[in-house]
Every structure is written in C-alpha cells, then in structure tokens.
Amino acid sequence: MSPAAELLSILTFPAIDPIAFSVGPLAIHWYGLAYVCGIMLGWAVARSLVRNEKLWPGNTSPCTVAHLDDFLVWVAIGIVLGGRLGYIFFYDLSSVIADPIRAIEVWNGxxxxxxGFTGATLAMILFARRHGISIWSLFDVVASVAPLGIFFGRVANFVNGELWGRPSDVPWAMVFPTGGPFPRHPSQLYEALLEGLLMFVLLQIVGRAGGFRQPGMVTGCFVSLYALARITVEFFREPDPQLGYLAGGWLTMGMVLSLPMLAVGLWALWRARRAAR
Incomplete structure (x- = not known):
C-alpha cells in the first residue's frame, strides 16, 4: 500500500461513540436507534403502499392501515427475539452454554x-392467520420495506466498528479500532448499499410495476436478492472469530445460511408466476 493510501485508511474511519446519548443512567445506543428508525420508516412506507389499492389484486389492499399499526409490535418482537436466538444458535452457542448470562447481553452485539428473518416470518404467519389476511400479500408488504431496516442496521454496525471486512489495500480500506493494525474492507457499508438501499429501490420498482398483483413475487425477489448480496459480501467480510472459515478456508456461515434462502426465494418466484398463470 502506498503511503498516501495508508494515511487515507487511517483517517477515514470516524471515531463515533456507540452511545448516541444518555438519559440519567440509561444509555441509548446507535444500534438500538437503528432498529427503531428502520422499523418506523418501513412502517410508514408500508402504510402508503396499503393505501394505494391499485397496486393490489382486484384493486383491494390485503390489509388495512390499522392492521399494520397492530402488526408493528408483532414484527418488532419477532425481529429482536429471532435475531438474538439466531445469533446464539448459529454463531455463539458454546459461549452461551459456558456463560448463560451472555444470552441477554444484547448491548454487546x-x-x-x-x-431475525425467521422470527419476522413466524410473526407474519401468526398475525395473518389471526386476522384473516393473505399471508403472501403480507409477506410482500414487509419484504418491500425490510431493506430499510437492513440499511440502518448495517450503518450501526459501521458506527460500532464491528463486523468489519477482510484485510485489503483498496484506497477506501479502514483501520478499525478492534480489527488490528491492518486496513480492512468497510464491509458493513457494502452491505448497507447492496442489501439496503439498492434492494429497497429494486423492490419498490418491482412491486409498483405489477409485482404486488402476483402475491409472493416481491417476497421471492427480496429473499433471492438478499441471499445473492450476502453471499457476495461474505467474500469481503471477515468471518466471526469463533467460527472462522468453513470447508477448506473459503466458506463462511453467512454463505451457508444464505444458500437455503436463495432456494426458498427462487421457489417463491416460481410459485408466484405459476399462480399468476
């Protein structure tokens, strides 16, 4: 790496306090704010989609705005519980068995x-059955706005200086406080752009161009695109230290978990097209 590139890599990572602000003894972290912003902004966009009845089969929205208001609590619980349990079982089970208190230490990442995807899916299924809502259409509503939450979550990962990438000599590589002395890919920002902003724009285009009229189409696009984006970024992202690389030093747990998602996404697209025909 040239001296200029090395200097740039040191200067470009902003030292941001992971605590956004404090109210007495209560510390509000950027990570928590990211979840709140993602869910609330997604909820606002979803409300506008439901109000536009021309987007849906038979010019009839699958649910009401009041339904979405009630569902907000369900999906928030599903994301948080599913996300935490998923991390424990997929990435940190041995540590939690050794020290069970780690299971509730969400402030440590x-x-x-x-x-979280699994927890949100279960919440959608239960809510749809309870209120007599088309499950696939509810999936489509949530899938079309989910990238907003992913975007804010990955930006929060960057602010916290966690989940950084592999060592690199690209000009925008950064030396992260917990990543050792080597410049690394800011893979959190790669994910924020690919899994967040780009996916949100693409899904809005697909849905508003007729995708919502084929229940499951937007969902299939979301699941497939996320799996492909995640697998791509995994080539730049450092794997979790407690797991490392799998299968000879190139496969990661993120790739392994994304492959079934890709299969499910492609099946959902096939099913939506078949149902439309």
Whole structure:
C-alpha cells in the first residue's frame, strides 16, 4: 500500500461513540436507534403502499392501515427475539452454554439477520392467520420495506466498528479500532448499499410495476436478492472469530445460511408466476 493510501485508511474511519446519548443512567445506543428508525420508516412506507389499492389484486389492499399499526409490535418482537436466538444458535452457542448470562447481553452485539428473518416470518404467519389476511400479500408488504431496516442496521454496525471486512489495500480500506493494525474492507457499508438501499429501490420498482398483483413475487425477489448480496459480501467480510472459515478456508456461515434462502426465494418466484398463470 502506498503511503498516501495508508494515511487515507487511517483517517477515514470516524471515531463515533456507540452511545448516541444518555438519559440519567440509561444509555441509548446507535444500534438500538437503528432498529427503531428502520422499523418506523418501513412502517410508514408500508402504510402508503396499503393505501394505494391499485397496486393490489382486484384493486383491494390485503390489509388495512390499522392492521399494520397492530402488526408493528408483532414484527418488532419477532425481529429482536429471532435475531438474538439466531445469533446464539448459529454463531455463539458454546459461549452461551459456558456463560448463560451472555444470552441477554444484547448491548454487546450479537444479532443474526437470518434469525431475525425467521422470527419476522413466524410473526407474519401468526398475525395473518389471526386476522384473516393473505399471508403472501403480507409477506410482500414487509419484504418491500425490510431493506430499510437492513440499511440502518448495517450503518450501526459501521458506527460500532464491528463486523468489519477482510484485510485489503483498496484506497477506501479502514483501520478499525478492534480489527488490528491492518486496513480492512468497510464491509458493513457494502452491505448497507447492496442489501439496503439498492434492494429497497429494486423492490419498490418491482412491486409498483405489477409485482404486488402476483402475491409472493416481491417476497421471492427480496429473499433471492438478499441471499445473492450476502453471499457476495461474505467474500469481503471477515468471518466471526469463533467460527472462522468453513470447508477448506473459503466458506463462511453467512454463505451457508444464505444458500437455503436463495432456494426458498427462487421457489417463491416460481410459485408466484405459476399462480399468476
């Protein structure tokens, strides 16, 4: 690496306090604010989609705005519980068995997207059955706005200086406080752009171009695109230290968990197209 590039890598990582602000003894972390911002902004966009009845089969929205208001609590619980349990079982089970108190130490990080995805899916199924809502259409509503939450979550990972990438000599590589002396890929920002902003734009285009009229189409696009984006970023992201690389030094747990997602996403696309025909 040239001296100029090395200097740039040192200067570009902002030293931001992970605590956004404190109210007495209560510390509000950027990570928690990211979850709140993602869920609330997604909820606002979802409300606008439901109000636009022309987007849906038969020009009838699958649920009401009041339904979405009630569902907000369900999906928040599903994301948090699923994300935490997923991280424990997929990435940190041995440590939690050795020290069970780690299971509730969410302030030390440890949320799995794949676990949060599973928890949110279960919450959607239960809510849809309870209120007589089309499950696939509810999936589509949530899938179309979920990238907003992913975006804020990955930005929070960057602010916390966690989940950094592999060592690199690219000009935008950064030396993270907990990543050793070597410049690394800011893989959190790669994920924020690919899994967050880009996916949100693409899913909005697909949905508003007729995708919502084929229940499951937007969901299939979301699951497939996320799996592909995650597998791609895993080539730049440092694997979790307690697991390392799998299968000869190139496969990661993120890739392993994304492969079934890709299969499910492609199946959902096939099913949506078949149902439409």
């Amino acid at each position: 440890g949320m799995s997207f794949h676990g």
